[in-house]
Amino acid sequence: MKKIDMEGVFKRNGKIFTENISGCKGIRVYNEKLITYRNKEFRSWNPYRSKLAAAILNGLKDINISSDSHILYLGAATGTTVSHVSDIVKNGMVYAVENSPFAVKKLLQMSKKRKNIIPMLSDANHPDRYCTIVPTVDIIYQDISQRNQSEIFINNVQRYLKKNGQGIIMVKARSVDVSLKSKQVYELIIKDLEKHGLNIVDMVEISRYEKNHAAIAISN
Numbered sequence: 307m308k309k310i311d312m313e314g315v316f317k318r319n320g321k322i323f324t325e326n327i328s329g330c331k332g333i334r335v336y337n338e339k340l341i342t343y344r345n346k347e348f349r350s351w352n353p354y355r356s357k358l359a360a361a362i363l364n365g366l367k368d369i370n371i372s373s374d375s376h377i378l379y380l381g382a383a384t385g386t387t388v389s390h391v392s393d394i395v396k397n398g399m400v401y402a403v404e405n406s407p408f409a410v411k412k413l414l415q416m417s418k419k420r421k422n423i424i425p426m427l428s429d430a431n432h433p434d435r436y437c438t439i440v441p442t443v444d445i446i447y448q449d450i451s452q453r454n455q456s457e458i459f460i461n462n463v464q465r466y467l468k469k470n471g472q473g474i475i476m477v478k479a480r481s482v483d484v485s486l487k488s489k490q491v492y493e494l495i496i497k498d499l500e501k502h503g504l505n506i507v508d509m510v511e512i513s514r515y516e517k518n519h520a521a522i523a524i525s526n
């Protein structure tokens with residue numbers, strides 16, 4: 307098991323892993339493989355199930371998630387990626403927003419044993435609705451396939467991201483405009499983010515794992 311250039315993420319035989327958080331030994335979240343190495347348990351992080359894993363494997367630079375980060379996670383779904391982020395930020399917190407009651411039910415179940423996840427049934431279009439729970443955060447991660455995904459991201463960044471924080475948005479090109487090529491959509495989103503004063507740190511396409519998707523990292 308080798309360390310990579312991102313805290314809390316490990317590599318072995320071309321695959322990436324996170325160390326299963328304490329209290330969850332032997333527990334799988336999405337039937338991922340568990341392996342034990344030097345008395346520690348690691349969970350395989352599947353890039354076909356998690357766009358963040360895909361972006362890491364495709365070399366998205368300077369991801370600053372660390373063991374004490376506080377992260378606002380928009381579009382948590384049932385918690386596949388949230389669970390790996392929770393492994394990484396073992397002394398931090400993941401504020402996980404999801405607007406599907408069905409998905410949140412599963413997210414709540416998964417979060418019971420993980421003390422660093424706060425699941426919320428809420429709409430990311432209305433950041434004020436979770437202002438009593440979410441503080442200013444180090445990182446905002448968004449994976450929401452909506453036409454206005456850029457607007458949702460910018461509103462949340464302006465409301466919750468600390469100065470010199472980091473944001474990562476997973477863009478699904480076909481949700482924005484089916485008449486444009488994916489690359490044109492990524493360019494449109496980048497222009498919109500820059501127009502709102504955000505700096506583009508990096509962008510990688512992840513189509514190998516998830517068609518017509520790219521990850522864009524920003525700082526503010």
Ligand SMILES: C[S@@+](CC[C@H](N)C(=O)[O-])C[C@H]1O[C@@H](n2cnc3c(N)ncnc32)[C@H](O)[C@@H]1O
Pocket residue numbers: 355356357358380381382383384385386387388403404405406409428429430431449450451452
């Ligand atoms: C592609 S899935 C997320 C997958 C998840 N990030 C993962 O990697 O495990 C997108 C999720 O965003 C949620 N979503 C869509 N619009 C939303 C909104 N306005 N506010 C919060 N969640 C939303 C959907 O219900 C869906 O579960």
